[in-house]
Amino acid sequence: MDFTLSEEQLMIQQAAKDFAQNELLPGVIERDETQKFPSELVKKMGELGFMGMMVDEKYGGSGLGTLSYVIAMEELSKIDASASVMVSVNNSLVCWGLETYGTEEQKEKYLTRLASGEIIGAFCLSEPEAGSDATSQKTTAIDKGDHYLLNGTKNWITNGNQAEVYLVIAQTDREKGSHGINALIVEKGTKGFDIGPKENKLGIRGSYTHSLMFNDVKVPKENRIGEDGFGFKFAMKTLAGGRIGIAAQALGIAAGAYELALKYSKQRKAFGTEISNHQAIAFKLADMHTKIQAARHLVYQAACDKDAGNDYTLSGAMAKLYASEVAMETAVEAVQIHGGNGYVKEYHVERLMRDAKITQIYEGTSEIQKIVISRSILKD
Secondary structure (H helix, E strand, O other): OOOOOOHHHHHHHHHHHHHHHHHHHHHHHHHHHHOOOOHHHHHHHHHOOHHHOOOOHHHOOOOOOHHHHHHHHHHHHHHOHHHHHHHHHHHHHHHHHHHHHOOHHHHHHHHHHHHHOOOOEEEEOOEOOEOOOOOOOOOEEEEOOOEEEEEEEEEEEEOOOOOOEEEEEEEOOHHHHHHHEEEEEEEOOOOOEEEEEEOOOOOOOOOOEEEEEEEEEEEEHHHEEOOOOOHHHHHHHHHHHHHHHHHHHHHHHHHHHHHHHHHHHHHOEEOOEEHHHOHHHHHHHHHHHHHHHHHHHHHHHHHHHHHOOOOOHHHHHHHHHHHHHHHHHHHHHHHHHHHHHHHOHHHOHHHHHHHHHHOOOOOOOHHHHHHHHHHHHHOO
16 A cells, blocks of 8 residues: 655645644634634635535535545644634535535535635534434424425534534434434525524634524525435435544644644753653653554545545544544643643643544544444444
């Protein structure tokens, strides 16, 4: 297997690295403090092609593969996981779902603007009582002939307040179970659609996470994605790909924390020498480097599976499970290597530690990934 990146992939990696260093790094601590993410930065990410990386060029995207996308995601996440989760949701969930399963009319109307970063989207599956158990949808979309009447609450929605387009999963026929669920496109500003207050989070504080309330919202039939009852399959297939993006985010958080710890260990002196010369620190760095490289191979494998048209359910779940564990472990160790400095905001590693935790929770908890993996390996 050849692990050498192509010239194009190296250029994408460098472009993402430059953007992260020059545009994201300067205000990253302030954005974490204030829980705000400037729309100008979102616009810049769109102009550079980060918001629609895998979308076909005819819809205004970059037409790149999943591997190129995860390479960019890693670089952005080294600096600012709040920025990268916005990129991940827009690419992996919203754009991919629309391009793969949407009608031509839906693509022309929404995908072109989403891919260019002119607007961003949100994916609305989780509910107060339906997180990991996605079949327990309480949000309903009652068929009224030419439209659906949408009622219910969604929570933990990334891009909740910034999005203009929302892909909402709702129950149309409860008796059919998972086959009675639909995926609907809802526009911001639709009558009866309200956005709740922003969540005050542990990590990824620059990203906007909200609850959404739907009260007798009329959604035209032409805004349904796929056939009637396709919503659950749509959500599961979309999330399977989304996990690869989150795995890349976790990988980036781990790599970012490791790079900061490595640099610090060569500068900080204790007992008359740089702390990297002490075996206790050197061995920590060795473990971090090894685990990050293993995580990177898992992420790249999942991305290559998706690009090759192979089933990526197993490889994507493995990548997310392991990369998120490595992100958490590595960030904690990076704080430890920094000592007291690691506990203050100006050294960045404490933020990476807080950001790492969510990668074990969203788009399928680590426990859900283990269910996916175990079912996959035991089904034959």
